[in-house]
Amino acid sequence: MAEPIGDHMSAIRYVEVPGYPQPHSPYSHAVFANGLVFVSGQIPVRPGGGPTEVVGDTMQEQTRQALCNVQTILEAAGSSLDRIVKVTVLLARPDLYKEMNEAYAEFFTGSKPARSMVRFGADIPGVLVAIEAIAVARSPSA
Numbered sequence: 001m002a003e004p005i006g007d008h009m010s011a012i013r014y015v016e017v018p019g020y021p022q023p024h025s026p027y028s029h030a031v032f033a034n035g036l037v038f039v040s041g042q043i044p045v046r047p048g049g050g051p052t053e054v055v056g057d058t059m060q061e062q063t064r065q066a067l068c069n070v071q072t073i074l075e076a077a078g079s080s081l082d083r084i085v086k087v088t089v090l091l092a093r094p095d096l097y098k099e100m101n102e103a104y105a106e107f108f109t110g111s112k113p114a115r116s117m118v119r120f121g122a123d124i125p126g127v128l129v130a131i132e133a134i135a136v137a138r139s140p141s142a
Contacts, residue, residue, distance in 0.1 A: 011032070011033070011034075012031060012032070012033045013031070013032040013033075014028045014030075014031055014032075015028065015029060015030035015031065015032060015037070015073060015076055015077040016076065017029055017030075017072060017073050017076040018076070019047060019048055020047055020048075020069075020072060020073070020076075021045050021046075021047070021048075021049060021050060021051040021053070022051055023040070023051065024051035024052050027040050028040065029042070029073050030073045030074070030076075030077050032077055032078075032137055035136060035137055036085075036134055036135065036136060036137065037074060037077040037078075037079045037133075037134070037135045037136075037137050038132075038134055039070050039073050039074060039077075039132055039133045039134070039135070040132055041088070041090055041130035041131065041132040042066050042069040042070050042073065042130060042131055042132065043062075043066060043069075043124060043127045043129075043130045044056055044061070044062035044063075044064075044065035044066045044069070044127065044128075044129065045065070045069065046065075047069070047072065052124060052125075052127075054124075054125075054126040054127055057126075058099065058128075059093070059096040059099035059100050059103070059128050059129060060099050060100075060102060060103040061103075062127070062128045062129050063099075063100045063103035063104055063129050063131070064103050064106070064107075066129055066130060066131040067081075067103075067104065067107045067131060070131055070132075070133050071107075074133070074135055077135075077137065078137050078138050079135040079136065079137050079138060080135070080138075081107060081108070081135075082110070083135045083136045083137070083138070084113040084133045084134070084135040085113055085114060085134055085135060085136060086113055086114045086115070086116075086133065086134040087113050087114070087115045087116075087131060087132070087133050087134075088115070088116050088117070088118065088131070088132045088133075089104070089115065089116070089117045089118075089129065089130075089131050090117075090118055090119070090120035090121075090129065090130040090131070090132070091117060091118070091119060091120055091128070091129055092119075092120040092123075092127060092128045092129065093128055094117075094119055096128065097117070100129055113133070
């Protein structure tokens with residue numbers, strides 16, 4: 001993680017994820033602020049691959065990879081999937097909602113975070129889904 005800016009409660013840190021593809025646009029994969037981790041919309045890219053090297057041809061495969069990527073970023077930021085409070089799912093093909101939901105449910109078997117879904121506005125070749133999340137960071141004593 002980058003160095004904090006300001007005091008502890010207003011500290012902003014930009015999350016670095018070793019071995020993870022660099023963003024393909026001018027954004028951070030995640031930002032930590034005021035005890036929360038904000039994960040940018042993650043497409044199903046292959047860790048260690050290029051920034052637009054998509055994994056999977058089906059909605060289920062891509063949903064799983066996007067959520068694995070969210071998990072990797074959260075762990076680099078000191079959080080985890082079970083600390084997510086809000087998810088936004090961006091679908092390039094809303095008609096594949098059922099397939100996305102089946103794969104998504106594999107990652108959230110207990111209590112579920114709040115969630116919304118919207119149509120994915122960006123046209124990235126081969127990308128069916130992107131997932132962003134907000135999670136509570138672990139306390140320093142955790």
